[in-house]
Amino acid sequence: MSNESIHPEHKFTFGLWTVGSVGRDPFGQPVREPKSPAELVYLLAEVGAYGVNFHDNDLIPIDATPAEAAAIKREFRKALEATGLKVPMATTNLFSDPIFKDGAFTSNDPKVRAYALQKTMRAIDLGVEFGAQVYVFWGGREGVESDATKDPVTAIRRTREAINFLCEYVLDKKYDLKFALEAKPNEPRGDIYNATTGHMLAFIETLDHPEMAGVNPEVAHEHMAGLNFLHGVAQAWEAGKLFHIDLNDQYPGRYDQDFRFGSRDLKAAFFLVKFLEEVGYPGPRHFDAHAYRTEDYEGVKDFALGCMRTYLILKEKAARWNADPEIQALLAEINADDGSLTPYFGKYTPQKAAALKDHAFDRQAIAQRGLLYERLDQLTVEVLLGVR
Ligand code: GCO
Ligand code: MN
Ligand code: MN
Numbered sequence: 001m002s003n004e005s006i007h008p009e010h011k012f013t014f015g016l017w018t019v020g021s022v023g024r025d026p027f028g029q030p031v032r033e034p035k036s037p038a039e040l041v042y043l044l045a046e047v048g049a050y051g052v053n054f055h056d057n058d059l060i061p062i063d064a065t066p067a068e069a070a071a072i073k074r075e076f077r078k079a080l081e082a083t084g085l086k087v088p089m090a091t092t093n094l095f096s097d098p099i100f101k102d103g104a105f106t107s108n109d110p111k112v113r114a115y116a117l118q119k120t121m122r123a124i125d126l127g128v129e130f131g132a133q134v135y136v137f138w139g140g141r142e143g144v145e146s147d148a149t150k151d152p153v154t155a156i157r158r159t160r161e162a163i164n165f166l167c168e169y170v171l172d173k174k175y176d177l178k179f180a181l182e183a184k185p186n187e188p189r190g191d192i193y194n195a196t197t198g199h200m201l202a203f204i205e206t207l208d209h210p211e212m213a214g215v216n217p218e219v220a221h222e223h224m225a226g227l228n229f230l231h232g233v234a235q236a237w238e239a240g241k242l243f244h245i246d247l248n249d250q251y252p253g254r255y256d257q258d259f260r261f262g263s264r265d266l267k268a269a270f271f272l273v274k275f276l277e278e279v280g281y282p283g284p285r286h287f288d289a290h291a292y293r294t295e296d297y298e299g300v301k302d303f304a305l306g307c308m309r310t311y312l313i314l315k316e317k318a319a320r321w322n323a324d325p326e327i328q329a330l331l332a333e334i335n336a337d338d339g340s341l342t343p344y345f346g347k348y349t350p351q352k353a354a355a356l357k358d359h360a361f362d363r364q365a366i367a368q369r370g371l372l373y374e375r376l377d378q379l380t381v382e383v384l385l386g387v388r
Contacts, residue, residue, distance in 0.1 A: 003305055005312060006048035012308045013051040013088055013284040016040050016058035019300050023293040031293055032300070037072065038079035043297070045083035047304045051284060052085050053132075055093040056123035062097060073129075080130070088134060088284045089180075089244060090127025092120045095140035095188065105162035106142045106155040106193065117162060121169055128175050134244050134283070135170075136216050137163070138182040143189030155193050160206060167209040180216035180243040185225040187256045196225055197232035201241060214243030218288055219272070220250035220258060223265070230271050237279055245281070247272075247307065248289035258290045260303050262310035270384055273311055274318035285311060321383050330376045 006012065020040045022030035035043065037059050044052055059076060060069045080087070094104035094116055102108060104116035127135055142159065144150050163179065170177050181204065185195040194200050197217040204213045215236045222229040236242040249264035250257045262269040276285070291303035321327055344356045382388045 003046075003048040003308070006305070006308045008048075008050040008084070010308070010312065011050045011088075011284045012048070012311070013053055013086075013286045014044055014049055014304060015286070015288060016052060016054045018287060018289055019043055019291075019304055020058065021290045023290075023295075025293060028293070032295075032297065035297070036075065038075040041076065041079035041083055041085055043301065044304070045085055047301050048308065049304070050086060051088045052080075053087065053089040053091070053136075053286060054127075055091050056119070056126055057093040057096065059126065062093075077130075087127070087130040087132050089136055089286065090123065090130065090132035090134075091136040091138065092123040094119065095138075100141045102149075103139070103142045103155075103189075105139065106150065106158045108150060113158065113162070117165060120162075120166055124166070124170065124175070124177065125173075128173075128177060133176055133178065134180050134216075135177050136180045136182055136244060138184065138216070139192060139194070140184065140188055142194075143186070143192035145190035152193065156203070159193065160203070163213065164208045167207065167212045170212070171209070178243050179213040181213060182216040182218060182221070182246065184218070184221040184256075187224070196227060197222060197236055201236060201239060204241065214241035216244040216246055217242070218246035218248065219261070219268075220248050220256060220288075221246075223250040223252050223268075224254070224256065226252045229268060230275055233272065234275060237275075237281065242281060242283070244283055244286060245276070246286055246288035247311070248287060258288065260289055260291075260310070261287055261307040262314065263306070266314075266384055267380070269310065270314045270317060270380075273314040274321070277315050277318060317383055320388070321380065324379065324383065324388060327376065327379050327383075330372050330379070334372060334376070 016037055020035055020037075022032045022034050024030045037054070041052055060072055064072070079085075094100055099112055099115060100107070102112070104119075105113060107113050107116070124135060139159070142155070163181075167179065170179075181194070181200045183194050183196050183200045184192050186192055194203050197215050200215050204210050204215070207213055217229065217232050217236060219229050222232050233242060233245065247261045249259040249261055249269065251264055257264075287304070287307040289303070289307060291300040295303065344352060344359070379388065
């Protein structure tokens with residue numbers, strides 16, 4: 001597979017934890033030798049990525065000495081400088097260490113909650129040191145297996161207090177940094193609080209600094225919940241809250257699969273790419289996915305190239321869809337409006353309301369019209385199948 005059409009301006013990014021995944025799963029040991037952060041930067045540069053994101057502990061192991069940390073940072077920076085890769089986003093690992101077994105910001109133990117704040121402030125410093133302008137919060141352990149163990153209102157208040165505290169930290173340090181909150185319904189916890197992008201959007205409005213926080217929706221997370229990902233993304237975009245995005249793929253109702261972007265639901269991926277391109281989403285296209293456990297590092301490169309190529313192919317398909325005369329004619333017919341009812345819409349006035357209440361509608365005639373959606377959807381499928 002070639003990468004000649006993939007360029008940094010496409011803003012494709014990957015986490016160190018994605019291409020660096022050694023293929024461990026709950027049933028099996030690693031299948032690939034670990035690579036250092038610097039080696040992963042070179043791998044990403046080879047496939048044409050724009051940037052790399054990290055959790056604090058993807059870069060610096062949790063028990064590293066200051067000298068070890070300094071050496072890793074030096075190597076990493078050297079690789080970034082040599083390749084030109086950027087670090088647009090950073091985040092905190094608040095889920096791997098046993099201390100977080102019952103959550104971080106929502107833990108019942110104040111020692112854990114305080115440690116989580118300390119770890120996040122240090123990780124924010126690290127992200128900013130490498131130029132990150134978006135800081136993701138994914139509360140993988142912020143949940144329960146049993147509601148006997150934690151009060152959900154308390155959990156939400158603890159989360160709010162933590163995010164408020166960290167917003168103030170960013171303001172105090174004068175960092176140019178926004179927060180992107182990432183929802184997931186479950187896994188690794190039985191249930192996770194703020195389970196969907198919609199929950200997160202509502203939660204953000206309750207913060208002391210709602211303008212500092214947006215969302216980081218992930219395809220797999222909404223699909224796990226059986227939701228329409230595009231609708232969540234569109235709602236976030238319309239609210240000015242689409243600060244970041246995690247692209248991958250996932251069958252609904254399964255374990256967290258993290259498949260290559262577009263590998264499962266091509267039609268959903270198509271409408272997502274079409275949306276992001278048409279609204280002019282300016283942020284990174286971040287792939288939060290893993291190569292199959294069957295792969296060696298050549299396969300990891302195939303996986304990364306596949307994510308980016310599929311995105312670009314779907315972008316091309318979206319242009320084709322927009323240029324298709326038959327599709328455009330159908331859209332014009334579907335959205336036909338002779339303007340005669342325009343006076344009834346828009347801002348309420350008592351006169352408008354009175355006139356609308358008196359208007360006579362031919363209900364049966366309106367309902368009888370076929371809407372041509374079968375034809376439109378089939379044409380969409382044919383564009384995707386490459387026969388149009
Ligand atoms: C997951 C999540 C994570 C987060 C990452 C960044 O399901 O494991 O998607 O990959 O995106 O921790 O915060
Ligand atoms: Mn995920
Ligand atoms: Mn994610």
